[in-house]
Amino acid sequence: MQKYILRRLLLMVPTMFGLTLLVFVMLRLLPGDIVTVIQGEFGSADKATRDAILKDFQLDEAVPIQYVKWVGRMVRFDLGKSLISGRSVQDELSTRVPVTLELGLLALLFNISVGIPIGILSAIRQNSAVDYAGRTLAVGLLAAPGFWIALIIISMAGRYFQWAVPSTTYVSLFEDPFRNLKLLLVPAMILGGAGSGGVMRFTRTAMLEVLRQDYIRTAWSKGLQERTVILRHALKNALIPVVTVIGLSIPGLVGGAVIIEQVYSIPGVGRYYLSAVNTHDLPIVQAVNVMTSLVVVFANLAVDITYSWLNPRIRYS
Structure with a gap:
């Protein structure tokens, strides 16, 4: 049984890799982005402002680079910061997960x-x-x-x-x-x-x-x-x-x-x-x-x- 549990835990690595890749790609295929949300609050933005917002959130990089950086942060238990509030996602979840x-x-x-x-x-x-x-x-x-x-x-x-x-x-x-x-x-x-x-x-x-x-x-x-x-x-x-x-x-x-x-x-x-x-x-x-x-x-x-x-x-x- 111990060997079976260990094997299942090891199989979680490729499983979670596939899941993270699927989640990341599917979210990038959704219509709209964070710039659209911000524009909805403060009006339309020109191309320079849009590029500045994307750069500030590190969304101007190539999608594979974004994925690698995100997985690297996840491995270090760094969930990043909210694009809207700027607060740590880990801090936000720590108060909501128990509920x-x-x-x-x-x-x-x-x-x-x-x-x-x-x-x-x-x-x-x-x-x-x-x-x-x-x-x-x-x-x-x-x-x-x-x-x-x-x-x-x-x-x-x-x-x-x-x-x-x-x-x-x-x-x-x-x-x-x-x-x-x-x-x-x-x-x-x-x-x-x-x-x-x-x-x-x-x-x-x-x-x-x-x-x-x-x-x-x-x-x-x-x-x-x-x-x-x-x-x-x-x-x-x-x-x-x-x-x-x-x-x-x-x-x-x-x-x-x-x-x-x-x-x-x-x-x-x-x-x-x-x-x-x-x-x-x-x-x-x-x-x-x-x-x-x-x-x-x-x-x-x-x-x-x-x-x-x-x-x-x-x-x-």
Whole structure:
């Protein structure tokens, strides 16, 4: 296992090289540039002014040279400075990453804690009212867009319950846990909702398949309690495809955070990223893309390691 993990870590080098190259090239192909943004604020600029702006931001150099310099700074953990504010991207992200990380972890926790239990209950109560309700809920969560649910909750809460979305500034979990959870709990539930629908369906399908196996019938014939049979014998073997779905939902959580943070005015990485895209602030967009790519790559590695823990017969050679 140690050799496998080391090999996967080494394979991340060419993977990240390809990702950085793709991100860099795609951003250069987008219409508009930082000069257009500045012109929009201060009026049109002549060619001399435009060239001066590009030179000031080192965007007048050849694209390959820009790429090499950018990768060199990334290797030294220098994310550069914002083209708009002039502040260090690393300093800006250091205050926003914990916010998005907490939101993502809460969403993932909701995803797992709701999806797996309902999926198990639907499987052991197959074709009952509970099963039909669980399947309907799963389809609804998968079908409804997260941003639409967020807007519906905001409007209904304000109209029928006289509850307004908290508009106060973000408070750290360590500073005021209750206020922090009040700000993030509903957005996290919305963000993790679609993923929990997929987890419900895969858990139900996997559990139904496992419950038909001979060793489960043997466990029943021994007179074991239902709780023991389900949790000790069936669930662990049914979790492998579920873990795959959970791993695949992580990119969705990262992407969904951009919309949810914008709707609920959460000062996280997603909202910062969206603002940078609108202003064509390349250092921020590039840094966030690379960071999220690393999150997805490490999440896939964690899924593979979890496979071998759930089923010791799985070995990576």
